[in-house]
Amino acid sequence: MLSQRQEKLIKSLHTEKGRKKAKLWLVEGTKCLESAGPAVQLRFGPEDSRHFSYLTTTDTPPTIAGLAIAPQFQLSDVTAKKTILVLDHLQDPGNVGTIIRLAKAFNAGIILCECADPGNTKVIRSSAGSVFTTPWIIMSSQMVSEWLAKTDFIIYRLENKKGAQELNVKSSKFLSTDQIIIIVGSEGQGIKLKVSGQAIAIRHEPSVDSLNVAAAVAIALFLRYQNNNKL
Incomplete structure (x- = not known):
């Protein structure tokens, strides 16, 4: 059975402040726990606490949950990838988690700039646990801007604006083996970073204002991955 002290700790991990203090994340579900691997420090289920549904965050409580050490990646882990996403x-934690899962699938690294906390349980679930194995780091807007100003990587801005290059199977530079950075903004506010780069867009029916950000990232990553991993 969980002690009162353990239950208090678990409940504190529902907040970003609590996660930062404990350097632990609450992980829900078998798949995510498997992905967390050796980072898992404690597993517990409904049989371990009569407050189990209170300790977890989903409307329908999972059959198992656990505590895991928050992963620590370095900028060098991210820049080792040929494709780097700057979010x-x-x-929206669902979008952030989905994009982290996409980065895992298409071999990309991620820089999180003023985004939803990666330790949020919805981010972890949406990433299917990929947040533990996909390299990502958190940087402020100023830090990202300064780093981008010094990098030699080709920079793209994924945004549907006038003059943007249409992204397709003939986008030679984007599809090349060169290291590239893709900056992605939210659907509502777009890209806030004041960084120059080639604007790229995905053509779609004009009756649709914009694509979901995770859907747009999926198309961009797939096109690049497919071209660089031909059989």
């Missing part, structure tokens, strides 16, 4: 002010 600019993405506050």
